[in-house]
Amino acid sequence: MDEIYEKVPCRENQLDDLLDLLGEDDEPLPVSIFISGNMATGKSLCVNTVLQHLRFKHVMIDCIECYTPKIMYEVILSGLYDDQVDIKCDSIWELMNNLNTYSTQLSRYEPIVLVFDRAERFRAMDQSIMCAFLRLREFCTLNICTFFVTHLIYDNFNFKMGVREPIKIYFPNYNKEELFKIIFLRQKAFVRHLTSNHDVDCGIKEDLEWPELFANFLNAFLSVFYRPCRDLIELQHMARVNFVKYCEPIIKNEIKSNDLSKLWRHIAPILKTSLELLYLRISTSKPTIPSPGKENNDWIDSHNYNFENTLKQELLSTKTFAQSFELPYYAKFLLIAAYLASYNPPKEDKRLFMKNHGKQRKRLQQVKAKAKISEKLNTQLGPKVFTLDRLLAIFYAILQEKIGLTSNLLAQIATLVELKLIAGSKEIDLDTSKYKCIVGYDFISAVAQTVGFNVRKYLYDFI
Numbered sequence: 001m002d003e004i005y006e007k008v009p010c011r012e013n014q015l016d017d018l019l020d021l022l023g024e025d026d027e028p029l030p031v032s033i034f035i036s037g038n039m040a041t042g043k044s045l046c047v048n049t050v051l052q053h054l055r056f057k058h059v060m061i062d063c064i065e066c067y068t069p070k071i072m073y074e075v076i077l078s079g080l081y082d083d084q085v086d087i088k089c090d091s092i093w094e095l096m097n098n099l100n101t102y103s104t105q106l107s108r109y110e111p112i113v114l115v116f117d118r119a120e121r122f123r124a125m126d127q128s129i130m131c132a133f134l135r136l137r138e139f140c141t142l143n144i145c146t147f148f149v150t151h152l153i154y155d156n157f158n159f160k161m162g163v164r165e166p167i168k169i170y171f172p173n174y175n176k177e178e179l180f181k182i183i184f185l186r187q188k189a190f191v192r193h194l195t196s197n198h199d200v201d202c203g204i205k206e207d208l209e210w211p212e213l214f215a216n217f218l219n220a221f222l223s224v225f226y227r228p229c230r231d232l233i234e235l236q237h238m239a240r241v242n243f244v245k246y247c248e249p250i251i252k253n254e255i256k257s258n259d260l261s262k263l264w265r266h267i268a269p270i271l272k273t274s275l276e277l278l279y280l281r282i283s284t285s286k287p288t289i290p291s292p293g294k295e296n297n298d299w300i301d302s303h304n305y306n307f308e309n310t311l312k313q314e315l316l317s318t319k320t321f322a323q324s325f326e327l328p329y330y331a332k333f334l335l336i337a338a339y340l341a342s343y344n345p346p347k348e349d350k351r352l353f354m355k356n357h358g359k360q361r362k363r364l365q366q367v368k369a370k371a372k373i374s375e376k377l378n379t380q381l382g383p384k385v386f387t388l389d390r391l392l393a394i395f396y397a398i399l400q401e402k403i404g405l406t407s408n409l410l411a412q413i414a415t416l417v418e419l420k421l422i423a424g425s426k427e428i429d430l431d432t433s434k435y436k437c438i439v440g441y442d443f444i445s446a447v448a449q450t451v452g453f454n455v456r457k458y459l460y461d462f463i
Helices: 002-007 012-022 043-054 069-080 092-103 119-124 127-134 176-184 187-197 202-208 211-225 232-251 260-275 307-316 318-323 329-343 346-353 364-370 388-399 407-418 441-450
Strands: 032-037 057-062 111-117 143-150 167-171 422-424 434-437
Touching (some): 002 043, 012 167, 032 043, 043 057, 043 143, 057 069, 069 092, 111 119, 119 127, 119 143, 127 143, 176 211, 176 232, 187 211, 211 260, 329 388, 329 407, 329 434, 388 434, 407 422
Parallel strands (some): 032 143, 032 167, 057 111
């Protein structure tokens, strides 16, 4: 048992529950087990570790890779037959027949476990598929158990027909002490990462390998990052990035490794700046080779490299910042429509967005207006206020797709207001709601590029 606890720290209760449920080789397995918990809480690792410890025959099925039932069935059979045969399986009933055939090769109580990782993908498939796997024991003669590992709770899976409810195990988030313990176990890996990227003297290397130094860094790091983030994978990534910055003054002999107060004053502003990059995974290291396509490809001396300035430059990079917004498909078109409504005159909407807008004579006044200097372009004078009905009219014109005006679509407008991409009221009122797009041309061009839309074509300034 101690060996399992060392492989999966801070999950003793969940490991004990799994071992109690699975029992010994000659005992019948439970029909199905449903494991839920937030991302990066050790669910898959615990299941895999227990099954390897018990030496049960098991197949791990990633529901993202097995995106169709046919692929899923064939992966199950290939795993049971150890990839020795190429089996075609098109339906759940063919899978049952193959499992019954496979049972003739086994002893009566030999356990088999199927683990469906990221099982929330079942919600996009036919309901009967998950129902069948929940009752798999009833359809075949194997001592078989199905695991469903997901970040959703069981109530999120709705079944029209009655199903056998699985045994439920919940994995809670790691608390601060557990996160400290788990990350601290990787102290040697952090030091190796640091020494492989920096030239370190032998005497200083011993100081960097001092466990108390890493423990002091972790305490400072978690005091800033624990409240906004509980994701172990993301915390490990950010800790690895910031540990390098924590040790830089030690490597340069500017601060002693035991001077905790100076080290804290050095790292505190860097941690707060790094907090703005949480989940973005923006590279904070200077590239050794200039990237093609950049406007400035000047080489920068690594000794003059400023971490805080680099982070600010990355955040101010409009394209990177725009692409970090993972907006829904229709929300992107709503944002584009808001920009067009803010920077186009309302009287030009018919000309810009309708195919049959009629002929328009070029008057002398219009020719002179088109010759206006760049300082007077609409895109440089700032956004204008527009109404909700005008926003929706432009949205449907540029989308060129027939969708209904649903509450979900209107809720996405409120989301854009919440994200500070559109200024206005969160309350949706067709009569009185007025909005204004507050993002620039570079930002909206980066967003439009992700959906293959040419913003310039629909701007009055460029026609």
